Amino acid sequence: MISVRDLEKSFAGARGEVRALSGVSFEVGKGELFTLLGPSGCGKTTTLRCIAGLELPLAGEIRIEDRPVFSAVDGTFVPPERRNIGMVFQSYAIWPHMTVFQNVAYPLAKEASRSEIGERVARILDRLSLGALADRLAPNLSGGQQQRVALARALVAQPQVLLLDEPLSNLDAKLREQMRFELKALQESFGITTVYVTHDQEEALALSDRIGLMQEGSLVEVGSPADLYLHPAHKITADFLGTANFIPAHVQRGGNQPGDEMLLESPIGSFVARRSVEWQPGMAAQLFFRPECVDLGEETAGADGAPNRGSAIVERVTFLGNAADVIMRCNEVRLRARAHPTRIPAVGQRVCFSVAPGSCMVFRADSSVDVRKRA
Amino acid sequence: MLNARSYMKSARTVAIAPIIFGLLVWASAGYAQEKGRSGGDAMAQLYAAAKKEGTVVIWGPTDAIIYQRMQAALDKQYPGIKIEHFESIPEPLVQRIIAESQAGKPAAVDIIQSGSLRALRPLIDRDMLAPYSGWEKDFGLDAVYAGQRFVGAYNLTLPIAYNTKMVSAQEAPKSWEELAEPKWKGRKLIIEARLVPFAMLGTEWGKGKATELTKKILAQQPIIVQGGTTVANALAGGQVSIAIGTYAYTIERLKKQGAAVDWVPVSPLPVLTSAVGVLKTARHPNGARFFAGWMGTAEGQNIRYATTGQANEVGRTAIGAVAERIKAAQPAIILETDKTFATILEIQRELGKMLGALR
Amino acid sequence: MNIAPSAAAKNVQLRSWSIARKLSVRSLTLGLTLLIVTYLVLIPLFMLLYASIKSTEDKLPFESTVITLGNYTAVLTNPTMASIFLNTFLFTAGSLAVGLPLAILMAWLLERTAIPARRWIATLILVPMTIPSLLSAIAWIQLLDPRIGLINVVLRAVLGWSGDTGPFDIYTLSGMCFVQGLRLVPSAYLMIAASFRAMDPSLEEQSAMAGRGAAQTTLRITLPIMRPALLAMLIYYIIVVIESFDIPGLLGFTARIRVLSTAIYWATHSEVGLPDYGLASALGAMVLAVALLLMWIYQRLTAHQERFATITGKGYRPRQIDLGAWTAPATALCVVYVALAVVLPFLVLAWTSLQPFYAVPSADSLARVSLEGYFRIWQESTVVRALWNTMVLALVTSAATILLAVLVSWFVVRRRKAADGLSHYLATVSFLPQCVPSIVIGLAFIFVYVRFPIPIYGTLWIIALAMTTRYLAYSSRTMTSALMQVHGELEEASQMARAPWARTLRRITMPLLAPAMINVFFWVAVHAMQELSMALMLYNPETVVVSTMIWSMWQNGRTAEAAALGVILILLSALLLLGGQVFLYLRRSSDS
Known part of the structure; x- marks a missing residue:
């Protein structure tokens, strides 16, 4: 049209x-x-x-x-x-x-x-x-x-x-x-x-x-x-729309085709994500997920070691009415999450978080520039 | 409308013309002879030729009403000559006549008239005016200048004028030098900005003395404006005591209308010459010469004087109140002529520099 | 087989180009506007520069064969020139300091505040333009002459002053600046009022909400927003004052203040032969240089100002500021101005028309009052024709000028961003005729049109053309200021609503500019009615106009008749003014 x-x-x-x-x-x-x-x-x-x-x-x-x-x-x-x-x-x-x-x-x-x-x-x-x-x-x-x-x-x-x-x-x-x-x-x-x-x-x-x-x-x-x-x-898109978590990471396993799962190592644990572009093991990357995609739970044993999971300490909570904005810290990395208004964690509490692999995206570490195809 | 009317007019003229023509030639010749003029026959011939041309076009600053009245008088005495008048100041007209003739399209004008001879100088310089000896010989006029290219139409006398409520006749200055006295200091004088009287005094006194006096008078803190009428108004309105650069006839007219003004026929007395000249490219040369001459005769003069108060104020043909006072007082006259206008111009330019002229 | 698609492609291309060509009613108009403006301006400009390098003592420029820089050296080496430049500067600065703030203040009071009788004052404020400058200056002399000036007489009596002069003397530099400044007010008011009227009050409201008072809002918001319009006005009036001779001619000789226009006057009004066009043109060329410099500065200062559009098409309701305690003084100011600049000169004029010669009102002069002047003018066979010609001339000139000014200002404002510089060119060139002395324009027109293949020489049209050239500067400046206040989106919305450029101009732009157009129409008409220098050079018995008649009568001492004709001219102008106001009023009342 x-x-x-x-x-x-x-x-x-x-x-x-x-x-x-x-x-x-x-x-x-x-x-x-x-x-x-x-x-x-x-x-x-x-x-x-x-x-x-x-x-x-x-x-x-x-x-x-x-x-x-x-x-x-x-x-x-x-x-x-x-x-x-x-x-x-x-x-x-x-x-x-x-x-x-x-x-x-x-x-x-x-x-x-x-x-x-x-x-x-x-x-x-x-x-x-x-x-x-x-x-x-x-x-x-x-x-x-x-x-x-x-x-x-x-x-x-x-x-x-x-x-x-x-x-x-x-x-x-x-x-x-x-x-x-x-x-x-x-x-x-x-x-x-x-x-x-x-x-x-x-x-x-x-x-x-x-x-x-x-x-x-x-x-x-x-x-x-x-x-x-x-x-x-x-x-840029991830950054401009809504709020986002960006976590510095390294590629462990790149996968072969777009849509394949790939494995990353980050300060807050290892993550499985969907592959978009081509990755080689060892490359520096940025892991991205939305706060809304973070599931929060009580601290439970056995969570350590499994991918896409971890535990963090709640630093600040902002009540928004339909949800609460939660800022927490995990190994010196700040994470943001959305909590249901009826299940708001207390400040200082240790919580367990998990992110579904389908909600994780990976960008190149210097990806703020490469999208701009300058003529 | 206009066309139809003029057509009917001309048709009528054509029909009666042959009959009236002979009669008029006889009658006018007789009239001229009756007056004892030597050029009667020549005048009659000129009139006949003028009538054949039918029209005279005159450009100049004279009030249109004068020409309306002159037309009425002509129609009685010398019918068949139509005066077409364009009232405007001569300076732009002169420029137009020059520009148009250089473009190969001579302006449709026969007579150019000016309040001062000097304004027509560019036409003399370019030899664009036709000399005519008949004005002296046949019309008996005495104010003929520049190799018979001009005939005087009237004079403009430039006296010292005063407001009679503010200055008594005894107090009024009797000489130009008196204007430099301390009693006239401080916005008591009004002077027309072109300083014409002072420039004319220079032809009598020499440039040095005229410049000296002008400088002294300008140091009196006079009011200086452009335009003779504005000067006369300021005097009549009681804004100043003394006015220089307004005309004697204007003061006479204001006096007659009840204004508290008068003038002194101070000696020497500058007198400008208003003149008319016939262009070489005139389409109605005979009519132009005839009308220019007739304006200088007593008939023409009287009509002008009765209408505006302007007339010849010096010389043989002088008439009117200004002329009488000049005759009575016998001041020395500084007349603007073709002999003096170059000097007047030169001094005037010099004096203009005191008021902001650059050259 | 290969040929077919490429031929088809070519057809598409050709059709597209023909669409592109059809769109260019606008580019055609731009071309035409450029051509007309350039042509109109080129003739006087060429004559100015040409004459300035000719030796013209006792010769017309085209007669002289000598090319010389003598005119410039005569000007520049003249020992009085330094004082002339200084005086010109002082006189210009002083007049602008009196006139422009007053005009801005009046415009603000009348367009933005709720003072009583605003409409009346806003109309009356324009009337001084209709009074011939000679007479209005004489009126001022009646007030401020050191001896007989009414204000001085009253003040001396009140203060118990013993002398017979003072305290005020109009024949001084400050007196000249005062009178000249007041004379600028109506035109300057017109130029700026449209901008005040069009301004989006929400801009002021935001400032008011930020806790600023009315005065602060005006100084910090209103005036800065109007900066381009104000700068344009300032530049225009700098040139106008440098160039005008009314006041220097009537007061300057006495005050011994010689300015540039005095020197031009002496060069061009030589009653003793031909004007010294070379010298006058050299002086004119200097004014031209000043004008070009000012235009350059203006363009530098406003080059990247985009956010001045203020009629946005969002609802706007002119907010009227309540002056509170200041209402009375503000109203008093307006009334005093109207009394001084309108009522008084008109009374002087009317009084002059009733008197055989000018005299201060007294028992004597009261006895002389008569209507003879009004009767006598009809004896003049040409008076009806002159009145008719004057009206035709005024209407034709203002219609032509307005049309041209709208087009010029449209291209100046809407093509500001275009890289080809045509906008700057039009803005500058349309301004230049203001720098050429009228008499030089007159001579240029004689010189060109006497040879012109189209026989307009000696007709009314040539006078109209000369005046259009002359008035292009004011009208295009005023229209530009007004158009700058109209948001471009209003026109773009019309384009998106399928209106081609010409229709947009007719249906959207011009109606939005209507108040400014009517004002400029009035301004041009009134000035065309009074114009003398060019008319004197170009008129003839067929094309005689009232202004030249008035002038002749005045010169011949027929002051009553001159004043009577002046009164008639003012009444005709008032009719025009009234017509425009009624039109605006009808529009306004249909608005609410």
């Missing part, structure tokens, strides 16, 4: 050219909600604006439904107004000199009769529960109402693609959560291919069919929310 290939973009900055995008490639399937996630300045909005046609990339190709809308090779550039895309801006960009109705009817102005426009606008306004506000001017709307108007305006012309640039960031926390679900429901019922840009990982995890994680102008990793969260292929 949307295919972005080898996108390059740079801006003139105070000290010469600043590379904004380097070799960004991904595909978005029909009806999919694809999220570009990353810290501010990572290039996610630039990518979105390139898809919209608001920025002219330096190199690469963008196709929408197999139609090239940008291609550096043959000089194709389809201007934004001909790309059949709806977009919601971070500021909503509701035109203050027009009523809600006029704002929403604007994309239709040319192609339909007056009565048809009225009908279509009324339909979408109703769908977004804005019917009563049709004659209001933008400055007289609340933030949530404006966001809906922006959505209605983006959807009214039934575009092939919907682009959302941090649409929830201007709302207060409660409204944001509510709108998150509404947005997802709306997107599903319209079945519209959507690219969503956010820096908020919770939002990304909750909404997306797939997430593309961006860092310093590059797309680091693409995957479903669960994949990215639980089985990140890159340390």
